[in-house]
Amino acid sequence: MRTAIVDDVIDTAALLDEAQRDSNGAIVLFVGTVRDNNSGRLVTGIDYACYGAMAARELASICAEAAERFATVDIVVEHRIGHLTVGETSLAIAVGHARRATAYEASRYVIEQIKRRLPIWKREEYTDGTREWVDPTAVAVVGPES
Amino acid sequence: MRTAIVDDVIDTAALLDEAQRDSNGAIVLFVGTVRDNNSGRLVTGIDYACYGAMAARELASICAEAAERFATVDIVVEHRIGHLTVGETSLAIAVGHARRATAYEASRYVIEQIKRRLPIWKREEYTDGTREWVDPTAVAVVGPES
Amino acid sequence: MTVTALLFASYADVLQRESIEFTLPHGATVSDVVSRVRALPGGAMLPPTPLVAVNHEYARADVVLSSGDEVAIIPPVAGG
Amino acid sequence: MTVTALLFASYADVLQRESIEFTLPHGATVSDVVSRVRALPGGAMLPPTPLVAVNHEYARADVVLSSGDEVAIIPPVAGG
Numbered sequence: 287m288r289t290a291i292v293d294d295v296i297d298t299a300a301l302l303d304e305a306q307r308d309s310n311g312a313i314v315l316f317v318g319t320v321r322d323n324n325s326g327r328l329v330t331g332i333d334y335a336c337y338g339a340m341a342a343r344e345l346a347s348i349c350a351e352a353a354e355r356f357a358t359v360d361i362v363v364e365h366r367i368g369h370l371t372v373g374e375t376s377l378a379i380a381v382g383h384a385r386r387a388t389a390y391e392a393s394r395y396v397i398e399q400i401k402r403r404l405p406i407w408k409r410e411e412y413t414d415g416t417r418e419w420v421d422p423t424a425v426a427v428v429g430p431e432s
Numbered sequence: 433m434r435t436a437i438v439d440d441v442i443d444t445a446a447l448l449d450e451a452q453r454d455s456n457g458a459i460v461l462f463v464g465t466v467r468d469n470n471s472g473r474l475v476t477g478i479d480y481a482c483y484g485a486m487a488a489r490e491l492a493s494i495c496a497e498a499a500e501r502f503a504t505v506d507i508v509v510e511h512r513i514g515h516l517t518v519g520e521t522s523l524a525i526a527v528g529h530a531r532r533a534t535a536y537e538a539s540r541y542v543i544e545q546i547k548r549r550l551p552i553w554k555r556e557e558y559t560d561g562t563r564e565w566v567d568p569t570a571v572a573v574v575g576p577e578s
Numbered sequence: 579m580t581v582t583a584l585l586f587a588s589y590a591d592v593l594q595r596e597s598i599e600f601t602l603p604h605g606a607t608v609s610d611v612v613s614r615v616r617a618l619p620g621g622a623m624l625p626p627t628p629l630v631a632v633n634h635e636y637a638r639a640d641v642v643l644s645s646g647d648e649v650a651i652i653p654p655v656a657g658g
Numbered sequence: 659m660t661v662t663a664l665l666f667a668s669y670a671d672v673l674q675r676e677s678i679e680f681t682l683p684h685g686a687t688v689s690d691v692v693s694r695v696r697a698l699p700g701g702a703m704l705p706p707t708p709l710v711a712v713n714h715e716y717a718r719a720d721v722v723l724s725s726g727d728e729v730a731i732i733p734p735v736a737g738g
């Protein structure tokens with residue numbers, strides 16, 4: 287089990303390797319990337335800000351909970367902060383497990399808890415030069431949320 | 433969308449790249465690997481056999497169904513056949529989507545249909561030198577199925 | 579007419595072959611092929627209604643065959 | 659006693675600062691800090707009961723603070 291808030295490129299292949307174990311038959315890797323649009327606006331990049339000390343602690347807690355709940359220590363998560371351009375990876379979650387169903391469930395648990403609890407904020411930059419903090423609790427105008 | 437039955441190493445990183453698209457915010461990668469045990473027996477390797485022409489057709493059908501049902505063309509699947517040793521990747525499914533929930537669901541759909549329909553069989557090799565075709569419809573004696 | 583039955587994995591092992599040609603009367607069905615295979619030495623291990631594919635597509639037991647059809651008798655699949 | 663309030667993202671922008679030191683009476687709670695922040699120029703934009711963390715852990719509004727506590731007022735999170 288390993289979690290980190292990083293400010294450099296996330297090496298998803300390394301995370302996959304790290305979650306692999308010979309007694310596991312399944313690895314589920316979730317990768318979050320910067321989309322080129324949100325709520326109908328064209329996005330050119332995102333600044334990720336975080337409350338560093340708390341984010342590291344909270345992310346570790348989420349993964350410890352998942353490890354206990356789903357009985358696997360093969361959980362590796364990295365969340366990137368700083369400035370990311372469209373298509374870049376902001377988050378990777380790798381979960382290895384003997385059973386595929388549980389690997390999927392553990393992966394979902396981690397991402398949903400991250401979306402709910404991790405003190406990270408994103409400021410989107412739009413093609414018109416403006417930028418805005420994203421408020422996921424606001425009602426979406428258009429388009430799906432990733 | 434691309435599917436293949438391959439007899440060489442699966443490059444999971446390449447599949448991830450292939451499923452990425454700037455309008456997507458999420459990629460879910462499922463990786464199936466050869467476990468070192470099954471039903472309480474120690475496994476050293478697996479021979480994957482397949483009905484080649486039908487497997488290719490069926491895998492393409494499964495992905496076409498998923499693409500329509502979950503509204504994404506960013507689905508890439510490779511299933512490896514031949515002899516694999518413990519820890520090697522037998523299957524990789526990469527699904528990119530604007531929404532993470534749908535990416536997970538599409539990934540699950542593809543793996544469950546593969547388990548049900550793809551004409552591929554595996555013969556496990558055990559530490560005692562014996563080997564046996566796996567029958568997933570038989571009642572498991574011990575241990576989880578991946 | 580002639581059809582080819584294909585066997586795989588445990589079925590091929592027990593019946594000690596991977597394909598068999600059968601000459602059948604017109605109107606013969608998938609289940610006729612299964613019966614012919616089951617009559618061979620070792621064939622009794624086949625389940626009563628195994629999964630069958632005709633020309634690479636899953637087919638029901640009552641499907642009527644045409645000459646040249648490829649009839650695959652599919653053991654429980656174990657991909658992934 | 660003295661506690662430090664931290665502000666982030668949109669809250670830091672509107673209040674034009676990232677941290678504020680407050681001197682509070684003993685027995686002061688999380689909600690006292692929130693009230694003090696809300697009284698500042700721009701502070702009215704805070705929701706009635708924002709998420710708050712004390713020393714890196716989410717805390718309820720009625721938690722009693724100690725001197726030196728770090729009280730973070732957390733805008734809606736948007737990780738991932």
